[in-house]
Amino acid sequence: MSALRILVPVKRVIDYAVKPRVNKAQTGVETNVKHSMNPFDELSVEESVRIREKKSAPGGVEDICVISAGPPKAQDILRTAMAMGADRAIHVETKEGEDLEPLSVAKLLKAAVEQQKSNLVILGKQSIDDDANQTGQMLAGLLGWPQATQASKVTFEKEGDKVTVTREVDGGSETVRAKLPMVITTDLRLNEPRYASLPNIMKAKKKPLEKKQLGDFGITADRRLKIVKVTEPPPRQGGGKVDDVDGLISKLKELGAL
Amino acid sequence: MPPVNPALRREVISIYKELLNLGKDYPQGFDYFRPRLHRAFMANAHLTDEDAIRKGIARADFVRKEIEALYYLKRYRTLRKRYDGA
Numbered sequence: 001m002s003a004l005r006i007l008v009p010v011k012r013v014i015d016y017a018v019k020p021r022v023n024k025a026q027t028g029v030e031t032n033v034k035h036s037m038n039p040f041d042e043l044s045v046e047e048s049v050r051i052r053e054k055k056s057a058p059g060g061v062e063d064i065c066v067i068s069a070g071p072p073k074a075q076d077i078l079r080t081a082m083a084m085g086a087d088r089a090i091h092v093e094t095k096e097g098e099d100l101e102p103l104s105v106a107k108l109l110k111a112a113v114e115q116q117k118s119n120l121v122i123l124g125k126q127s128i129d130d131d132a133n134q135t136g137q138m139l140a141g142l143l144g145w146p147q148a149t150q151a152s153k154v155t156f157e158k159e160g161d162k163v164t165v166t167r168e169v170d171g172g173s174e175t176v177r178a179k180l181p182m183v184i185t186t187d188l189r190l191n192e193p194r195y196a197s198l199p200n201i202m203k204a205k206k207k208p209l210e211k212k213q214l215g216d217f218g219i220t221a222d223r224r225l226k227i228v229k230v231t232e233p234p235p236r237q238g239g240g241k242v243d244d245v246d247g248l249i250s251k252l253k254e255l256g257a258l
Numbered sequence: 259m260p261p262v263n264p265a266l267r268r269e270v271i272s273i274y275k276e277l278l279n280l281g282k283d284y285p286q287g288f289d290y291f292r293p294r295l296h297r298a299f300m301a302n303a304h305l306t307d308e309d310a311i312r313k314g315i316a317r318a319d320f321v322r323k324e325i326e327a328l329y330y331l332k333r334y335r336t337l338r339k340r341y342d343g344a
Contacts, residue, residue: 198276198279
């Protein structure tokens with residue numbers, strides 16, 4: 001069995017605990033707030049580190065590389081990923097406020113997979129800012145690799161480069177098996193991501209971080225979609241209280257429910 | 259007063275720093291967390307018995323694990339609510 005070269009794409013997003021606010025121009029949300037690693041990407045970093053630590057892959061893990069495309073601050077996220085246990089990082093620089101669409105990201109990752117000779121890509125099923133849930137599927141399509149999305153369990157077979165993945169589907173789970181190379185996207189119940197310890201954070205500062213441009217992968221940041229308008233959802237209408245059963249009945253009649 | 263075991267001293271300082279680092283993400287804020295952490299450590303500053311210090315370190319480590327678990331659960335529950343419709 002060949003040794004695994006895992007590529008883990010991560011994204012810097014607005015922290016899950018922060019409530020996003022629409023900006024005045026209604027073109028997007030305020031970005032001057034706390035950011036952190038996309039929680040689903042933390043799961044994928046954790047999973048690749050666990051595959052190495054538990055030696056669950058028969059061929060061993062040769063390399064865990066994290067990659068992120070984003071503004072200069074995305075490097076903090078890459079350092080966090082390396083503190084969790086990734087070996088090295090690639091930062092593809094984009095300008096502040098220049099967002100890539102899932103298709104561009106998938107094309108970028110395809111080029112990165114070919115450059116890095118990766119044979120397994122583990123990525124979050126979606127990012128909590130765009131919630132597109134497209135990148136993994138598009139990447140698998142572009143590469144022509146099998147994909148196992150929404151994974152809740154990943155196990156390696158003893159021979160034949162085969163991987164068995166349990167997926168979260170509506171109302172239950174589904175088990176699929178595929179041969180490497182493949183694309184896996186993570187779901188919430190896959191594992192419990194660790195908190196990077198201080199010594200590991202220090203060590204991560206010395207790990208290699210490569211800086212690249214979009215052009216190095218033959219990608220441009222052109223957008224196919226134009227954001228017309230961003231608005232907040234309407235506030236919830238408060239409920240009313242009725243005094244007794246008669247009050248309830250008359251209220252229901254008034255609303256035409258009876 | 260007998261000299262403090264330097265190895266233990268280092269351990270105490272490192273777990274203190276580790277907890278401080280964890281506290282940056284504390285739900286009620288770092289300003290809430292830091293004085294409380296400091297107080298908890300100062301309350302045991304008089305300890306000289308090595309076994310008692312070791313016990314204190316073990317307790318600090320337990321607290322560290324609890325805080326990590328708290329963060330994990332908080333995030334897990336929020337995301338589950340958002341994405342599983344539960």
